[in-house]
Amino acid sequence: MSFTSNTGNAKITVPDIQQRKSQVASSPTNHKKIVCLTAYDYPTARLLDEAGVDVILVGDSLGMVVLGYDSTLPVTVDEMLHHTRAVRRGAHRALVVADMPYGSYHTDMAESLRNAMRFIKDAGAEAVKVEGGERRLELIARFSEAEIPVMAHVGLTPQSVNALGGYHVQGKTPVGAEQLLRDARAVEAAGAFAIVLEAIPRELAAQITKEVRIPTIGIGAGPDCDGQILVLSDMLGLTFGTTPKFSRQYAGVGEIISGAVREYCEDVRNTTFPSDAESYHTPQSGKNRKTISITG
Ligand code: KIV
DSSP states (O other), X not given: OOOXXXXXXXXXXXXXXXXXXXXXXXXXXXXXXXXXXXXXXXXXXXXXXXXXXXXXXXXXXXXXXXXXXXXXXXXXXXXXXXXXXXXXXXXXXXXXXXXXXXXXXXXXXXXXXXXXXXXXXXXXXXXXXXXXXXXXXXXXXXXXHTTOOEEEEEESOGGGHHHHTSSOOOOOSHHHHHHHHHXXXXXXXXXXXXXXXXXXXXHHHHHHHHHOSXXXXXXXXXXXXSEEEEOHHHHHTOSSSOOOTTOOOOXXXXXXXXXXXXXXXXXXXXXXXXXXXXXXXXXXXXXXXXSOOSOO
């Protein structure tokens, strides 16, 4: 066990993320903003971790960007656990947060607590994320009491797609904005260590960020939040169809994959792959080589 505070490559903890709030506030451009991204598997988790991402969220966006569902609603606890384990194996420095899928914390408290604990005990997540504000007060308090750090998520909460009637920017009316302020205060009071603000006006996000003492992580919430998160597949150009206006695309990985695969198809069909150098050969004589090794 280490009692040192986090510098450099040390594992990022929940208290580290909480402390960033005051560091960001005292110097907004001092590189203390909390950098978060989603990941769903071992190799991308490793790449994100090694690139210096602070928080990796195993988001239930998994359902849409990896599993091909129409929404996040069908995602199961078992699917989330499977992917959280893979991400955890790749993340050595970043804090790993697991999204609790729809239905896993909406029935009774005991069941919700058991599900949350599976993410910590079985999958190695260091925190869980739940969607909803005021209505999750009791749940967040109970999880916190059970030593399960909770990241809250308010604004556009994709698990509410049916109740909201689609994926729309939230908090645009005075009543909506007031509700979001109440939501943010409620999750803070209940013990959440951070709060995701999704698809809300930047002015409202700035006000919430100023009012609450826990870090705000924005996605479509403007630049004044304490940190930012994007869905990895969107920012890498690895999704189909349109992406939200807030999702900046940093690479065209989908095109790179398509190009590479088209080239491979061509090489196989015109017999330029594999070459002789990429083939194994029968040993010239049994005297020198007893077995054919995988490398030579
Ligand atoms: O599931 C997810 O990826 C998320 C982020 C968009 C915050 O909840």
